[in-house]
Amino acid sequence: MKNWKKFYWLLIVLIAAILLLFITFDKNIYFISSGKAVLSKDGHLMSLFISKDDQYVMPFSFYKDYPEKFKECVLIKEDKRFYYHPGFDPISIIRAFIGNISGQKRSGASTITMQLARMRSLRKRTYFNKMKEIFEAILIELTNSKKQILKAYLDQAPYGMNIRGVGTAANLFFLKDIDELSWAEYATLAVLPNNPSYVNFVVQRDRLRIKRDELLKKLLDEKMISLPIYKLSIAEKIPEFKKNIPFYAPHLCMSLKDKRSSYVIHTTIDMDIQKQLETITKEELRALKKHGINNLSVIVIKNSSREIIGYIGNPLFFDLPNDSMVDGVRASRSTGSILKPFLYALAIDEGMILPESILFDIPTFYGPYSPENFDGTFQGVVRVKDALIRSLNVPAVRLLQSYSVNAFYYFLKQAGMTTLFRDADDYGLSLIIGGAEGNLREISEMFCSLANGGEFTRSKILFDEKSYPKKSLISNGASTLILDCLKDLSRPGIDRIYAQLGYSNQISWKTGTSYGAKDAWAVGSDGEYTVGVWSGNFNGDSSPDLTGSRASAPVLFRIFALFKEKENGFKDKDHSKEFSEIVLCEKTGYRAGPGCEKTITSKRPADAKLLKSCPYHVRLPYNKEKNEIVCSSCWQGFDYNLKSFLYFPPEIQPYLSENYKKDLIPKHNPLCPEIDHKKSIRINYPTDKAVLSLVKDEKIAIRISTNQKNTKYFLYFNSILLDKSIGQEVFYITPKKGKNIISVINEKGDTDKVIFFVR
Ligand SMILES: [Zn+2]
Ligand SMILES: [Zn+2]
The missing domain is CATH 2.60.40.10 (Immunoglobulins)
Incomplete structure (x- = not known):
């Protein structure tokens, strides 16, 4: 009776101890912190940032689960009875024990769960530590599901160097994601965690190969793979195990990493386009460097979704003497002529002009300020369309004067420019010829909005980013008219080469060059995509070749050529509903009035204010023979007729x-x-x-x-x-x-x- 009582107490103490252990046991089975990954739209790894404990490890939330085939492959290698044992495998332990006594080295006594327990703290391989592992493994099994345990093991498995997790190894060693691997690659990744040092030494690769092939043989024996696949698999080479850490769009990825708290950052980048952009821009920048131009940036936006699908902050990220770490897509730079299309579009909506209308291009003085054209000449009278595509400064400044600096400034802010840090009055008329600064992203967004019929909104870079509210700031018709003007290829500084590219008149594009040739812009849209290119020098150096048409436009056209292949040609929308007919004075391009003799029929945006009538024509009595104006006091009978003249x-x-x-x-x-x-x-x-x-x-x-x-x-x-x-x-x-x-x-x-x- 007394003995029974003793036993009773002992049992209670034991149960209490186990319960206490169980309650206080930290059931967390992640022992390293997660890395941060930036992904392309289709889920490919663009950048992997090292974890707090200096490990390259894919975010644990990235893989919901691993492919069944791969999991089976790992279990056959490490832990055949994983789904049936309570954390330790008695059969394996007895086998290993007998093996040790008889002097044969046998491994494999550690289950997946025990290996996971071992990751918690690195201990020497002693019998006591093994007992501790077994005990911890049991507790892990009691507090986590089999699925969680296997995933935690695969998430954190060591792969040599400072690489952790099978997904990380797949991406860094094979440049593929885990579900894209071959059986031989699966087998390699299943073998490595127990021998991670193999990746460090070339001489170990033969031993790794033997282990891999042993596993492949097991897979064959278990009928998981067929004989032909087995033969193909053992013929596959072992990779060189370089740490191929992807680093696409580095400026973008680094800024997202710093701004976003989540470990998996899913962007809208099109990996295919991004890779091609990185190749093209590296080549182009190397060529530009010969002309003293050391920085280049590119952005590509999909017009329909407003998603940023390509992003080059600087193609040569490690070109440190040239400030290559500066993100040129976000840098504020002088806008040159790049904002002109918006002013012309707004003036169309105000009924001030149409593309056919004339503007004066003559020496003009605004107090001490007198704008000049890029080439220093004056055209006298120039049509709006020509003034725009030839990017003449004087007509643009005169138009801004008539339109109102304040109204244009307000438009730019509404349209999304966040870089205007001065008042409208401070900028004055120089606002239209580069007096203000802008960044490539916002300016390209504005072109994208123009290509979306004047519906202005921001672009998106995150996959789950909500659409921003749209503001209709320019009419559909005015947007279309301006984009049509900008399809013209006959402009100065453009070599014949562009016309030969085979897609003339399909891209609406505008260049801009800042004062003193320090910034070269080229922004365009082909209907489907908007591409923005900026080139220049962050240190402020200028170059005679640093003009929009010479430095940036060739890059723009090379990028559009990519889409031509991708989209199989450009699409033209039906714009007929956006316009109504208007009769214009042929000579001046304003609405024909009583003084205008010759007229033409054209189209105007249906939503725009009615175009002002021709202010320059008057009909006067004219004696043709004498080439004189006459009046009622001096005409002789009917020696005159009424004729239109220009004031x-x-x-x-x-x-x-x-x-x-x-x-x-x-x-x-x-x-x-x-x-x-x-x-x-x-x-x-x-x-x-x-x-x-x-x-x-x-x-x-x-x-x-x-x-x-x-x-x-x-x-x-x-x-x-x-x-x-x-x-x-x-x-x-x-x-x-x-x-x-x-x-x-x-x-x-x-x-x-x-x-x-x-x-
Ligand atoms: Zn007229
Ligand atoms: Zn007279």
Whole structure:
């Protein structure tokens, strides 16, 4: 009875001890921390970042499970009765024990669970430690499922160097994911965790091969593989075990790694495109370096989904003397002419212009500021389309002046530019010719939005990123008109080579070069994709070859050639519903008015404001024989007919082509009794070459005198039509610092011009 009581107490203590152990046992079976992986859209490994404990290990959450075939392969090698034992395998232990006593070396007594227990802390292989492992293995089995145990083992299995986990080994040794491996590769990965040092030494590879082939033989015996597969498998070479750590789109991956907390970062990158981009841009940058251009960046966005599918921050990541670690896709750089298409599109929606409309390209003064074209020449009169594709600065600046700097600035912010850190007034008119900075991602996003019919929104880089709200900032029709203009290949600096590439007129593209040739942009869309290219030097060096068309456009076209293969040609959308018909003055490209003689029918965006009517034409009685204007006071019977003439400001005349010159108003009949042979119109104030001292924004009065009280006249201030008037003689203007021009022309064709200066 007493003995029974003793036994009873002993049992209680024992159960309590086991319970205590069980309760306090840390059931966590992960003993290293997870690495961070960045994946392409289709799940391929783009970058693997080392874990906190300096291991290359795929994130544990990356593999939900491993392929059944591979798991069986591992179990046949390591632990045949894994699914049936309680953590240790008595049969194996007895066999190993007998083996040890009889002097034969036999391994395999450790189950998968025991090997997992051993990963917790590295211990010497003694009988006592083996007992501890068995005990821990039992506790692991009690607290985790078989599936969890096997996965934890495969997630953390050692592969030599500092590589852990079968998925990591598959990616780094074989450059494949685990489900893409051959049987020979499976067998290699099953053998290695017990002999991880094999990967370090070339001499060990023969021994590894023997072990692998032994396992393959077992697989054959177990009928897991057929004889032909067995023969093929043993013929496969053992790889060289280089640590091939993938590092695609390094700038992108590093920034995502730092920003995202999750271990698996799934992007929208198209691995196929990304690999080709990395090859192309490396080649292109090496060529650019010969011209003193050391940095190149590329982004590719899929138009329909707004997903970023290709990203090159800098193709030569380790070109450290040239700031190669700077991510050129996100760097703020001077925008050059790259924003011009948006201004032209907005002006179309405002009814200010159409692609056919004329703009003045003449010396223009905004106080001390006088924009110049890239080549230093002036065209006089230029069509909107030509001004855009030739990227003329003067017409763009003049258009911005009419459109409003503030409104354009507001548009740029709405459209997604986050790089405008100054006020609109600070930028002023230079906003349209590179005064502001932008980054490649945002500018390419804006082109992508233009290609999406003017629906502006951000691009996406993460696979599960929600779409951003869309803002309709430009009409579908205006977007289409501008993109059509930008398909033209006849522009300066473009060699014949592009026309020979076989996809002329299918890509809408624009280049930009910043002041002093420091940044070269080329951005374009083929309907399916938007590609943005920037080249330059982060150290600020310029190069005569650093222009959008010479440095960046060739890269742009090479990239579009990739899609041509991929997409099998470009698609053209049906745009017919976006437009309505409009009759234009042929000569000026504005809506035909009563003064316009020749007209053409064109299209305008259905949603745009009605285009302004032609302000330049007037019909006057004209004596063709004498080439004179006549009036009721001087015509003789019917010696005249009504003919259209152009009112242009006098200062434009030196730049006019014959085509326009012949339509200017001829002189009035000198025998006309009405005509005063003195000047019929004069600017009295300011006087010519006057220097005025004014405070900022001070207004001054322009005083006109005319002896033709009933004659209409046109007053231009800095070549912008101020007013058409009859009779009025005083106008108020706000001149800017520096040079200002006032000019006037009346229906008689008389003109006067005054240049004055403000300090
Ligand atoms: Zn007209
Ligand atoms: Zn007359």
